[in-house]
Amino acid sequence: MNYTLRTALQGLWHDKWLNLLCTLTIATSLFLVSLASVAYINIKTISAKLPDRFSITVFLNEDLEEERIKAIISQVQKHKSVKKLKYISREQGLADLRLSLGDADYVLEGIEGNPLPPSLEIGVTRRAVSGDGVGRLVRD
Incomplete structure (x- = not known):
């Protein structure tokens, strides 16, 4: 267990730019998906209320x-x-x-x-x- 943890931390330290790039890519993807979801929900809500007016x-x-x-x-x-x-x-x-x-x-x-x-x-x-x-x- 000690060896596995130490090897994982060394890998993270040596490839820090690659890890940062992967983290930013995942964060950007999640942000875009959530932004699209919020836009869809808002458009659906507005279009449902429009006929009443x-x-x-x-x-x-x-x-x-x-x-x-x-x-x-x-x-x-x-x-x-x-x-x-x-x-x-x-x-x-x-x-x-x-x-x-x-x-x-x-x-x-x-x-x-x-x-x-x-x-x-x-x-x-x-x-x-x-x-x-x-x-x-x-x-x-």
Whole structure:
């Protein structure tokens, strides 16, 4: 046992540069594999959460009557791909725009009145988050 340990330590001491190079190679390989794993997990997590944030905004004509708007809302809510539906009036749309612009709301200073039409914000189910699903919702 004593001879084996002494021979191993002598081998490590004589080939120190080779041992250092092997250690650095293994460490670099482990680092790259772990980096790729973390990137994969992050991308998978983000892509799983993305469909929950997907929504469609439908802009309505300004001259639509209140009854027609209610009929449209009722028809859209009945669709199986719709998870949530929010009606946004012209005034609410402008208030939301000002809020989202924050300090850059000076952009709206030269505009007279409210240029935004009323709209519907439609949250869709996970199954509908595709080109075919959205197309089917629009057609219906």
